[in-house]
Structures are given as C-alpha cells and as structure tokens.
Amino acid sequence: MNKPILYENCLSTEKSRLKALNTILQWIQVPFKKNDSIGIKLHWGEIGNKNFLPPIYAREIVRWLKENNFNPFVFDNTVLYSGGRRDGKQSLKTAETHNYSQDYLGCPVKIGDGLDGKSVVDLPAGFKNFEKVQVGKIVHQADGFIIFSHFKGHMETGFGGAIKNISMGFASRAQKQRMHADAKPSLLEAKCVQCGECVAVCPTGAATMEENEYPSYDLDKCIGCAQCIAMCPETALKIIWETDIKIFQEKLVETAAAVWKIIKNKTVIINALLNIVAECDCLPGNHRSIAEDKGFIGAYHPVTADAESIKLVGADCINQAHRNIPWGRQFEYARQIGFDG
Ligand code: SF4
Ligand code: SF4
Numbered sequence: 001m002n003k004p005i006l007y008e009n010c011l012s013t014e015k016s017r018l019k020a021l022n023t024i025l026q027w028i029q030v031p032f033k034k035n036d037s038i039g040i041k042l043h044w045g046e047i048g049n050k051n052f053l054p055p056i057y058a059r060e061i062v063r064w065l066k067e068n069n070f071n072p073f074v075f076d077n078t079v080l081y082s083g084g085r086r087d088g089k090q091s092l093k094t095a096e097t098h099n100y101s102q103d104y105l106g107c108p109v110k111i112g113d114g115l116d117g118k119s120v121v122d123l124p125a126g127f128k129n130f131e132k133v134q135v136g137k138i139v140h141q142a143d144g145f146i147i148f149s150h151f152k153g154h155m156e157t158g159f160g161g162a163i164k165n166i167s168m169g170f171a172s173r174a175q176k177q178r179m180h181a182d183a184k185p186s187l188l189e190a191k192c193v194q195c196g197e198c199v200a201v202c203p204t205g206a207a208t209m210e211e212n213e214y215p216s217y218d219l220d221k222c223i224g225c226a227q228c229i230a231m232c233p234e235t236a237l238k239i240i241w242e243t244d245i246k247i248f249q250e251k252l253v254e255t256a257a258a259v260w261k262i263i264k265n266k267t268v269i270i271n272a273l274l275n276i277v278a279e280c281d282c283l284p285g286n287h288r289s290i291a292e293d294k295g296f297i298g299a300y301h302p303v304t305a306d307a308e309s310i311k312l313v314g315a316d317c318i319n320q321a322h323r324n325i326p327w328g329r330q331f332e333y334a335r336q337i338g339f340d341g
Contacts, residue, residue: 036143047084048284088115112136158327162302167256191236198228301341
C-alpha cells in the first residue's frame with residue numbers, strides 16, 4: 001500500500017468541509033485528458049435516509065472538473081431493494097428528491113446499468129468465488145472515473161467506503177444478488193411486534209405473515225437481499241449466513257478487483273469521512289453517529305483509501321458498531337489476490 005494518499009481534516013462546517021475537499025482536488029494528479037467524459041460514482045441515498053452526503057460536495061467536484069475542461073456526469077446503479085432505487089426511473093426520482101439533479105449539480109445524472117437495469121456486461125475475474133462478474137456497461141462508457149464515497153458503517157461489510165462503492169456500486173442487480181445470496185433472515189419472536197414491514201418490503205414474496213401470527217420466511221424463495229433485516233423497526237431479524245460470513249467479504253473484494261482491473265489507470269478515489277454513522281445510505285432512517293467528522297481522503301487505490309479511513313476513524317469504532325462482521329478479511333483477501341495498491 002505505497003501509492004500516494006492525502007488526508008485533509010476539517011471542522012463540521014460547510015465552509016471548512018469545502019475547503020478540505022478543494023485541497024484534495026488541487027492535490028490530485030488526474031489521469032484524464034481535455035474533454036474526457038468523467039463519471040463520478042456516488043450514492044445519492046435511499047428514500048428516507050437522513051445521513052447521505054449532501055450534494056454540495058459532488059457539485060464542487062463537478063465545478064472543478066468543468067473548470068479543468070472535463071465533461072463530468074454522476075451515476076449510480078439500480079439495486080436489489082424495493083425502496084426508491086430498484087429501477088432507474090425510481091432511482092433518478094430519488095436522486096432528484098435529494099437534490100442530486102442536473103440543475104443543482106450542473107451535469108447529467110445517469111444510471112450505470114441502464115434505466116431497466118439491463119445494460120450490463122461481464123468482466124473476467126478469475127478468482128475463487130467468481131470466474132466473472134457482471135457490472136453496469138458504464139464501466140466502458142466513460143474516459144475516466146472519480147470514485148466518491150461516503151465512509152460509514154455497514155451491517156454486512158462492517159464499513160462502507162471505496163471498495164464497496166466500486167463493488168456493489170458498479171455491480172448489476174444479478175451480481176449484487178450473487179454477492180448477497182448468503183444473508184438470510186432469522187426471527188427473534190420476543191422482539192417482533194408483528195408490524196408486517198418485513199413482508200411489505202420483501203421483493204420476492206419469501207416473507208409472509210398470517211393474521212395475528214409471526215412472519216415466516218421461505219428460504220427457498222429468499223434471495224438474501226437482507227432488506228427485511230434492514231427495515232425491521234424492532235431489530236427483530238438477525239442475519240443467518242448460509243456460508244462462512246468471510247466469503248461475503250471475499251465476494252465484495254473480488255467484484256471490486258475485477259472492476260478495478262478495467263478502470264485503474266483512469267480513476268481517482270475520494271473518501272468523505274463526514275456524517276460517519278453506523279449504517280449504510282441504502283437504509284432509510286437517521287442512523288447513530290459513530291465518529292466525529294474527519295475530513296477527506298484523496299488516493300489512487302480504493303484499498304489504500306479505505307485502510308487510511310479505518311485508521312482515522314479507528315478500528316474499535318467499526319468493531320463496536322458491527323461486532324460480528326469480519327471486515328478485516330477484505331484487506332487480508334485484497335492482499336492475497338494482489339488487489340492492494
Ligand atoms: S418488520 Fe420486524 S417487527 Fe415487523 S413483523 Fe417483521 S420481524 Fe416483526
Ligand atoms: S426474506 Fe429474503 S428476499 Fe425477502 S426481504 Fe428478506 S432477505 Fe430479502
């Protein structure tokens with residue numbers, strides 16, 4: 001992990017945050033050419049999420065790219081969940097609601113795997129879990145990328161930063177499912193208030209509930225998307241991992257590594273260590289803060305950027321938020337497969 005990296009701290013004011021981001025932008029040596037189209041990969045937040053990054057930082061990156069004669073656009077892919085980003089049309093509406101709009105940002109807002117989620121392509125991987133991975137065609141449709149990630153906790157990966165933004169972020173819905181397929185719900189009846197939310201959000205009909213009964217989950221129909229677990233207001237659902245939980249961390253890393261092989265010479269990484277909460281921007285709600293704002297990191301490799309982010313936030317902080325997640329396997333496995341900067 002010896003590629004250059006820059007950390008710029010800030011106070012929790014917008015002025016200080018923008019100043020720190022601009023220091024990172026001035027430092028970056030972009031591998032882009034004049035008039036290149038540059039995709040900014042980011043997450044505009046699930047409907048009802050209160051912790052996603054406000055669009056002002058993306059707008060600043062857009063402004064800086066345009067000033068330097070590049071042609072930016074921002075994008076994200078469709079997801080497995082039945083919330084506000086399941087198809088491209090819904091997702092663009094969600095983006096608009098969160099002010100990630102062309103009007104505000106000053107550049108187009110796109111869906112990386114197409115409005116119907118079918119604009120996808122297979123990439124060779126050659127790893128032990130995935131021979132190939134399927135991602136949005138956007139991977140071949142930009143001259144360069146900025147991976148702009150909100151660093152925070154995550155219930156399945158411990159933390160979410162650049163690795164996850166490249167992996168789940170570029171993955172097609174099918175690839176997301178291939179990664180998630182091992183996480184299924186298990187009910188703690190004592191906590192369940194029979195509200196039916198898990199049934200309402202289940203995209204496959206695997207979760208059902210008879211009147212005055214506890215819900216049940218047909219694990220044959222379950223695609224392991226963990227949406228019910230995420231949406232349960234009583235935390236009455238726990239994840240049962242059908243295989244070793246470390247395998248999920250490996251699958252995440254393999255997908256990121258396959259994408260990285262394609263984009264590594266035309267990509268820079270920016271992690272925003274702001275609003276550091278326990279859970280992902282994929283979940284509705286206002287999540288518990290687990291660390292003070294730290295600032296921004298600029299880097300040329302996602303593993304380097306995430307390792308530095310963990311160092312700044314503190315591994316204990318991530319461990320306390322997600323006690324049973326072996327997130328360290330991501331770094332160990334990245335090293336093992338030569339995806340470590
Ligand atoms: S969402 Fe949670 S509390 Fe509501 S029915 Fe499902 S398991 Fe029970
Ligand atoms: S039961 Fe399975 S498919 Fe349905 S929401 Fe839960 S994890 Fe997803």
